[in-house]
Amino acid sequence: QLQLRESGPRLVKPSETLSLTCTVSGDSMRSSTGTWGWIRQPPGKGLEWIGSIHNDGTTYHNPSLQSRVNMFIDTSKNHFFLNLSSLTATDTAFYYCGRHSIWVGMTDYWSQGSLVTVSS
Amino acid sequence: DTVMTQSPLSLPVTPGESASISCRSSQSLLHSNGYNYLDWYVQKPGQSPQLLIYFASIRASGVPDRFSGSGSGTDFTLKISRVEAEDVGLYYCMQALHVPPAFGQGTKVEIK
Numbered sequence: 001q002l003q004l005r006e007s008g009p010r011l012v013k014p015s016e017t018l019s020l021t022c023t024v025s026g027d028s029m030r031s032s033t034g035t036w037g038w039i040r041q042p043p044g045k046g047l048e049w050i051g052s053i054h055n056d057g058t059t060y061h062n063p064s065l066q067s068r069v070n071m072f073i074d075t076s077k078n079h080f081f082l083n084l085s086s087l088t089a090t091d092t093a094f095y096y097c098g099r100h101s102i103w104v105g106m107t108d109y110w111s112q113g114s115l116v117t118v119s120s
Numbered sequence: 121d122t123v124m125t126q127s128p129l130s131l132p133v134t135p136g137e138s139a140s141i142s143c144r145s146s147q148s149l150l151h152s153n154g155y156n157y158l159d160w161y162v163q164k165p166g167q168s169p170q171l172l173i174y175f176a177s178i179r180a181s182g183v184p185d186r187f188s189g190s191g192s193g194t195d196f197t198l199k200i201s202r203v204e205a206e207d208v209g210l211y212y213c214m215q216a217l218h219v220p221p222a223f224g225q226g227t228k229v230e231i232k
Contacts, residue, residue, distance in 0.1 A: 047161075047169065047212060047223040062220040063121075096168055105159050105216020108180060110168040 002026040004111040006097045011117050017085040018116060022097030024078045030055060034101040036073065036080045040093040043115070048093075052104045053080055060104060087118045122147045122215050126224035132232045133203045141227045143196045143213035149176075150193050157217035160189055160198045163226075164209040172211075173198065205231055 008020035022036065029036070037052035051061040053071045061069050070083040084091060095116055099109040123146040133139045149156045156176035161169040171180040173189035176196055186201045200207055208231055213224040 046226050047214075049221045049223070060219055064220070100216075102157075102174065103216065104219070104221045105157055105214065106171065106174040106180075107159070107161070107169070108171045110170070113168050 002099060002109045004097050004099065004109055006095060006111045006114055008095075008114070009116070010114060011119065012087055013120050014088055014118055016087055017083055018087055018091070018118075020082045020084075020095055020097070020114075020116075022080050022082075022111060024080075024099075029073070029075045029078050029080075032099060032101070034099060034106070035060070035104055037098050037100050037104060037107065038071070038082045039096045039098060039107075041096070041113070042090075042093045049104070050082065050084070050095075052100060089118050092116065092118045121220060122218045122222050124213055124215055124222050124224040126211075126213060126227050129225060129227055131227055131229045133200075133207075133229060134232045135205060136202055139200045139203050139207075139229060141198045141211055141213075141229075143191075143198070143224050145194045145196070145215050147215075147218060148193045149196075149215050149217045151217055156192050156196070157215060158189075158191070158196050159214045159216060160187075161212045161214065162207075162209045163212065169212065200229070203229070203231075 003025045035052040038050040068085045073080040094113040096113045097111045098107040125144045158176040160173040163169040177189045210226045
């Protein structure tokens with residue numbers, strides 16, 4: 001059974017960069033033919049796709065965030081990473097990592113999610 | 121960007137009855153391979169979203185057959201037959217054909 005766990009700071013200051021790590025366990029990331037993604041949800045609101053990354057490093061970004069998003073992957077250590085720069089209060093959200101089994105869809109495994117608050 | 125519109129946004133249901141949620145896409149989700157790239161997820165209170173349906177009508181592993189998906193192109197429906205108390209939650213459709221993938225606003229299913 002695949003498990004994903006995201007880790008990183010829970011409180012970040014405005015204008016700083018959020019760095020999150022997603023650790024995959026239960027199987028090698030290299031066994032997956034889909035992509036690995038980041039999705040967020042402001043408290044009490046809906047879901048927003050941030051971006052996804054393939055095992056070969058190919059990335060897909062949400063254009064609304066593209067200039068602030070950087071993703072990379074280390075399949076040898078079963079990790080993938082998200083950096084989101086120039087934070088503002090509107091970036092306060094629950095951040096989830098997940099596995100997409102079909103390109104950027106069919107997200108069949110999700111992390112528990114962590115609330116990241118942007119505040120001074 | 122593709123816009124996903126769900127209705128209704130709130131759905132009170134009596135246990136044992138059926139419930140239907142509509143999802144409309146601003147662009148066709150039909151791929152040249154014949155599949156519609158439309159997922160359904162449920163987010164139960166305090167939990168992460170869970171995959172229910174992919175390719176518009178294929179149930180994910182472990183999902184009860186009370187859940188069924190239908191539709192093609194731009195119009196899709198999730199049906200829950202014989203609603204149970206454990207089905208309470210927020211239901212989202214999501215298109216996965218066009219970048220960026222987009223979710224509907226969510227439909228809150230609650231028990232009357």
